[in-house]
Amino acid sequence: TYFYPTVQTSLLEHILVDTQGAHASDFIAAITPCTNYVNGAQTLGRITSAQWIRVAFHDFVTANITAGTGGLDASIGFETLRGENSGAAMNDSMGFFRPRVSSKIATADFIALSVVMSVGNCGGPQIPLRGGRVDATEGGATGVPAPDSSLADTLGFFGGAGFNQVDSIGLTACGHTMGNVHHEGFPIVVGPDAVSENNTGGGIHFDSTVATFDTLVVHEYLNGTGNAGGPLVTSFNVSSRSDLRLYESDNNATMTSLANQGNGFFDTCVNLFQRMLDTVPTGVVLSDVIEPMPLKPINATLDFDNDGNLIFTGYIRTLATGTSAAPQSLNLTTSLDKQGLLLTPESETGSSIFGSTTFFPFSTQISNPEAFTSFNVSAPGISSQSFPVQSGAFVVPSLTTVTTIHNTTATVAFSVATRQGYVGRMMKRDNSTAPSVSIQAPVAQVGTLGPRIETFDDVAVTSVAQKAGYYVWEGSVTVEDWTLGPLSISVLNENGDEVDVAMVD
Ligand code: HEM
Known part of the structure; x- marks a missing residue:
């Protein structure tokens, strides 16, 4: 899943801005x-x-x-x-x-x-x-x-x-x-x-x-x-x-x-x-100030459709502040498709102290993933914005599930796709080379209600299929003492950096 500009900023901005109506976070309900x-x-x-x-x-x-x-x-x-x-x-x-x-x-x-x-x-x-x-x-x-x-x-x-x-x-x-x-x-x-x-x-x-x-x-x-x-x-x-x-x-x-x-x-x-x-212990580095985003990709992700085609799906959210009105439509182009898609909004909108939000769903087939390096959103009255993406490896949302027992044990069964020819951080395993996947889960700890984060590195994966020029790998992890918070599934590159992540719960 593509989070912009970072996973953390995107998620915090969501709680801050999506407070009422469409796609709202339930956080604010506590103080409403x-x-x-x-x-x-x-x-x-x-x-x-x-x-x-x-x-x-x-x-x-x-x-x-x-x-x-x-x-x-x-x-x-x-x-x-x-x-x-x-x-x-x-x-x-x-x-x-x-x-x-x-x-x-x-x-x-x-x-x-x-x-x-x-x-x-x-x-x-x-x-x-x-x-x-x-x-x-x-x-x-x-x-x-x-x-x-x-x-x-x-x-x-x-x-x-x-x-x-x-x-x-x-x-x-x-x-x-x-x-x-x-x-x-x-x-x-x-x-x-x-x-x-x-x-x-x-x-x-x-x-x-x-x-x-x-x-x-x-x-x-x-x-x-x-x-x-x-x-x-x-x-x-x-x-x-x-x-x-x-x-x-x-x-x-x-x-x-x-x-x-x-x-x-x-x-x-x-x-x-x-x-x-902002008083934090030495060594903690805080992010830039999180600003409400006028144009924001939400749940934008690569996935496979039922026919095994590679697709790019998600939403674009617009935020209209003051007296400005939401655009009637957006134009979404990709580095592959300069012609682009005309996006029309969902009827339900959202509102917040920052303005009102409108959500434009999209889904477009990606025929040549190697050339899928960016997408661009524009509309009359909105300055067009370009977002860089990668298609080398991704967690496949439609092939990833979480099942729970008693709400304290969670089993994450995930799929990761790697583009054929992709050079990431591949691991030698069972005589084949597999992507490096790390899963992080919030779990209970003694002495506080605050969770600690348990990390499962280099989770074992097996190659199960080939689709649309990708190898598809499967793996699973069982988390004990889960505290119900989102689990992250990350694909890492050769430096150990996250190239793609899915947040699931
Ligand atoms: C001399 C310094 C302070 C003392 C001795 C003090 C003491 C207290 C006490 C005894 C309560 C009652 C808590 C309860 O009955 O549940 C309280 C409530 C509260 N304090 Fe302070 N406080 C101080 C400074 C501050 C500061 C600097 C802040 C915020 C920056 C703050 C924020 C609050 C708030 C929001 C409540 C209401 C909590 C509620 O309604 O449950 N206090 N404080």
């Missing part, structure tokens, strides 16, 4: 509406959008930027039993991400993505998202501020993660514009009187708009109106007033300046959140 609680009863007084933001903070703040350790690395999954990570948010969120994690998107990337989606889809600004985080294999350092932490300790924890006093006040105000402090989990902050039939967890809002990302928490704090900054300002228990201690630590200068920024508050939060999300 923004008051939704995806892990249990709506009467618990919990909301998922706010939980996601809190999880990222707890994962991040134990970073030691001098040592280059910690940050957004999903170590939080191993740390949920620590008192400083009290509350349902950590395992609720890890449990939601778990069946989505794959070799291409780590849990830590889901932690980052979830903040971007909560803020961006609940009234706030768009935080630039990068991919490429790497999950920790064990718990990291301690050091999350708690309601009864001293000001010095709190500033020390933030400082270790690279945030000074002004940054710390800003990040806390940006975080505490959504969500609750709950009696259940934090009885030293919120008393039992918060518990009611429709709020069994006893959640008290930080501001009057619990599920909207806005500046209200700052104004209510300074003016003493509404929720007056929330339970960490007003708690019956003076030692639990950590937000009050932090906000007052510079005589409210930072809070006053945040209030005076007006809409600039959003820019401040974008900046601070982005720094938080």
Whole structure:
């Protein structure tokens, strides 16, 4: 399957942009509406959008930027039993991400993505998202501020993660514009009187708009109106007033300046959140910022049709922003066929905060695969774009299946096609030469709900057929303790680089 520009960027962009209607990802359903609680009863007084933001903070703040350790690395999954990570948010969120994690998107990337989606889809600004985080294999350092932490300790924890006093006040105000402090989990902050039939967890809002990302928490704090900054300002228990201690630590200068920024508050939060999300251990290289793509190939892949012909099928998605309209048709040409295909859209469209999406399915026969090196998409009003492809080797989607037992054991039976004469990384096996196939599967590990990735290298394959100038190879792998996330099947070249990959589940 052809993913553009990379597998990871393509998949993350999909979750970010395909939020409603045609071909939508189900990720956003967890925070739709923004008051939704995806892990249990709506009467618990919990909301998922706010939980996601809190999880990222707890994962991040134990970073030691001098040592280059910690940050957004999903170590939080191993740390949920620590008192400083009290509350349902950590395992609720890890449990939601778990069946989505794959070799291409780590849990830590889901932690980052979830903040971007909560803020961006609940009234706030768009935080630039990068991919490429790497999950920790064990718990990291301690050091999350708690309601009864001293000001010095709190500033020390933030400082270790690279945030000074002004940054710390800003990040806390940006975080505490959504969500609750709950009696259940934090009885030293919120008393039992918060518990009611429709709020069994006893959640008290930080501001009057619990599920909207806005500046209200700052104004209510300074003016003493509404929720007056929330339970960490007003708690019956003076030692639990950590937000009050932090906000007052510079005589409210930072809070006053945040209030005076007006809409600039959003820019401040974008900046601070982005720094938080992009704090990663030394050696982790993040991708470019993932931008919504105006023209995107989706599930574009080589395959064989029922007659054994080689075909190239998939969709082209267009994204119309602002007042621009979707094109009526697209023209798809390939390096083989300059005449091209006229593509017409599916009737169902999608919508998102970025604009509306339209999907143009295509299928075209490839008669001379050696010359199939690119395809090009154009339409009136859209600048034409060319996409490079390779046809040397590919995972055959129609001949690849996953079967599961009890949802924990998965058997991947796959087919790979290699073009006759293709020089990839061929392995000597049973007196013949076979392609090198690697399968990566997310599996359960002890101590965290976050999966680890198990790799099956050089999976045995046997040659079973010849089709359309290709050898077809079959193989299979059985994965135990599968966590339900997409499995990747990769064909590797002589350098061990991926030439083609299929994501299956
Ligand atoms: C002095 C620093 C901080 C302290 C002591 C603190 C403490 C707390 C506590 C005790 C809760 C209640 C959790 C629950 O009842 O489930 C909470 C909630 C929350 N915190 Fe903080 N926090 C701090 C800074 C931050 C920062 C910097 C962010 C974000 C960047 C953040 C984001 C959140 C969010 C979104 C919630 C609501 C969670 C929910 O509704 O489930 N916090 N915080």
